């Protein structure tokens with residue numbers, strides 16, 4: 001899959017407003033917050049299963065009720081449509097998790 005140009009990446013991010021685009025890395029990152037660790041880990045479990053299903057895996061870290069997730073395609077050396085697809089899946093899963101404001 002082909003790496004997106006900075007222009008097409010920016011355009012594609014119109015429907016992913018909570019994600020930050022790092023042009024230098026060609027990657028997108030979002031921080032998700034939850035009520036507690038169990039909620040955060042439940043979300044990570046959902047994304048882990050989706051990642052396996054799509055054979056596309058996040059870079060992420062978890063501290064108690066917070067999950068920071070980055071998508072980039074290592075094989076392509078940057079952001080691709082696969083990253084955008086998994087970011088949308090993460091947004092949809094988060095919306096179902098009753099997140100804290």
Ligand SMILES: C[C@H](O)[C@H](O)[C@H]1CNC2=NC(N)=NC(=O)C2=N1
Pocket residue numbers: 055056057058071072073074075076
């Ligand atoms: C062999 C396997 O398909 C590849 O290693 C996949 C697995 N998951 C992946 N995940 C991500 N984020 N980037 C990749 O390039 C990638 N490659």
